Amino acid sequence: MYKVLVTDKVHEEGLNILKRNGFEVVVDLDAYRPEVLKERIKGFDVLIVRSRTKVRREVIEAADRLKVIARAGSGLDNIDLEAAREKGIKVVNAPDALKNAVAELVIAMMIVVARKAMYSYRALLEGKWEKVMGTEIAGKKLAVIGFGRIGREVTKKARELGMDVIAYDVIDMSDVAEELGAKFTKDLIEAIRDADFVTLHVPLTPETRNLINKDVIEKMKDGVIIINAARGEVMDYKALLEALESGKVGGAALDVYPEEPPQSEYLLKLIRHPNVFATAHIGAQTKEAQRRTSIEIAHRILQALGIERGEVT
């Protein structure tokens, strides 16, 4: 019988699929801490995590039976893929299940910041009636940085709302962009240069760490609005704070941070900035996405173990 350890909140529907297949499923939400996980992992064949659990080399090396690490979500930056590969442990994720949830949040964030709605709301809480003046998103130019599943979903929705989209990626995807009525470039600066809105959708890798740095921000249009629902580390938030303070950046919406929850002084300053709308990594936090993710991940686990047919990517 396969034993599964779940260290983050995962929808029960996917876990029930595993149980129906004879798996023993143990949910231990305290085991996400690396020092606990190192011990707890022993005896388990499958580990299911979200972004909170960091599956580092020490954990992987301490595992004695582990065959599959399942990321109930998309980003794999919290898993040491190299260490897993070395031990022959398969890593699976569910990149399709949450793209709509993230894309909807990104569209909402663009509108909230463009309309300065967060400012009006904060003022209202203080008893002030602030009829702030905003801008519309229709007819504006959006740069989508990273043209994977989420970037493409954002593009689709932004086009429906009348935005002009330019997509950037390192892989040529001009055909897909054309189908969605967007332009495509492999040149980051070309993508951001004239954009009114910039939204980030790259995975966190050594190549994308700090991708949106001070130099890149300087090349953006004055008053640009930046959205980050990808990973905090892909952008230099100290540079963003400076750019917000100087007025170079007109506003920002952030769902992710280099430390979660954010505690450093500059991050707290950033999320308290009047032109910032910030949320707590809720991109994939919808009932629909969590349900779909758990089901997708259950099937990928069954496939990885050869119980069900299908390709494991």
Ligand SMILES: O=C(O)[C@H](O)COP(=O)(O)O
């Ligand atoms: O990469 C992801 O799947 C998203 O960022 C969501 O992360 P979470 O599952 O930790 O909420």
